[in-house]
Amino acid sequence: MMINLREKILAYGVSTLKDEELMAVVIGNGTKKNNVLDLSEKIVSNKNGLNLNLEQLMAFNGIGVAQACKILAAIELGTRKVQSDKLSERIVSVDDIGKHLINIIGSTPQEKLMAVYLNNSYHVINEKTIFIGTIDQATVHPRDILREAIQISATQIVIAHNHPNGTLMFSKNDQEFSLRLKKCCNLMGINLLDHLIITRKSYSSLKKLNLI
The missing domain is CATH 3.40.140.10 (Cytidine Deaminase, domain 2)
Structure with a gap:
């Protein structure tokens, strides 16, 4: 799964990935019960969107401290990038x-x-x-x-x-x-x-x- 996503990024660019695919790249690995794409889809489709804290992320089966911190860091980086954009x-x-x-x-x-x-x-x-x-x-x-x-x-x-x-x-x-x-x-x-x-x-x- 991860190899396919990396190939997709290399071939077509990261902007072509769906939200759950981007999340899958950040998480890296799934579990025996949930592959990484299924797990990512559950996270991005939850009612709070991506306004999740550490505890809420870790409530998902398969998300530990390391993965939760990666997700929060990726979201924060995206937020800072958007907020740094100015009107032309x-x-x-x-x-x-x-x-x-x-x-x-x-x-x-x-x-x-x-x-x-x-x-x-x-x-x-x-x-x-x-x-x-x-x-x-x-x-x-x-x-x-x-x-x-x-x-x-x-x-x-x-x-x-x-x-x-x-x-x-x-x-x-x-x-x-x-x-x-x-x-x-x-x-x-x-x-x-x-x-x-x-x-x-x-x-x-x-x-x-x-x-x-």
Whole structure:
């Protein structure tokens, strides 16, 4: 099995492997009861996706400490690679930003608020994590977002936060915070383009729903 997967990588590239095949390469070997591909398929298809800790991984028959550590290291390496990717210097749309942020924060287990700062030509100047945790007016202030915009002379902002539970619905707090931020942005001559809710596979726009 492993020889076939290695040959597939050599012949066609690692990107051609399915999720369970990639996991099989990381694990290396299966057990008498479960071959490595069957074991890998059980792991990648579990209800938590790949948001598993050491104990949860070791609950799978055939996964010991060494294999669990390999899996966690591979997932963390992939996460860091994605998070290091930046939007290109080309002109971007809100849709481009939404798709980009799905990769950045869509799968994170904690709620994160991010801001993407742009100039008048819709080129990204910077993107920054503003806050980690539940977002409401008591925990996040517009100045936390606008401070960076002023320092880098950004004229437009897209804010976004992820919902680890997978819902694309905006809460009352989300709308109230967005309206408050929009008022502050207007006073500073900055345009709040949108507020996005990010999940693992999609995003929703507060502006498209006419909520700001």
